[in-house]
Amino acid sequence: GQNIDQPTEMTATEGAIVQINCTYQTSGFNGLFWYQQHAGEAPTFLSYNVLDGLEEKGRFSSFLSRSKGYSYLLLKELQMKDSASYLCAVRDGNYQLIWGAGTKLIIKP
């Protein structure tokens, strides 16, 4: 079957750096997405990786290793507003989106 694993919850300190990992096993691969979801709100698109390597977008970066079935989202200079759930989603060989359960990130002052 297809599977995406993410840690359930992480805690980090304001101003620090945090890395949220995502491992996946899917039938085919056509890209990996990261979404941010604040409590009570809809998910919003953060990043997309389809080739190996690092994609940087401001304070957020996303890395992909297709051979390892692995990605991470790196958040720098953490702010209190970064407290949210972060969802990893993989587009499989049939272009279906497979969603991870999400990682709840708690930022402490």
Next chain:
Amino acid sequence: SAVISQKPSRDICQRGTSLTIQCQVDSQVTMMFWYRQQPGQSLTLIATANQGSEATYESGFVIDKFPISRPNLTFSTLTVSNMSPEDSSIYLCSVGVGEVYEQYFGPGTRLTVT
């Protein structure tokens, strides 16, 4: 990007009744997606709605329970029929747009069934 609105934003319904959720997009899109999200859990795809054809339902979801309409390229409805407390959830519509066909979501409809 795409701007999506949903109505209603929330509702409390009695067991056995039905609720229709509306989703409006600010641009024409081929496919619209309906998701369900239980509190603290990830997204579960209910169905994909294409304009002019029957919706495609995921395993565990059937048309009699979740009928979908897609009358044009900017609008869709999802009906939750004969509701039970197990249907209490957040229902989200989304569309795929952009260079990488990333998904944009509506604000969601929070449904409580009593």
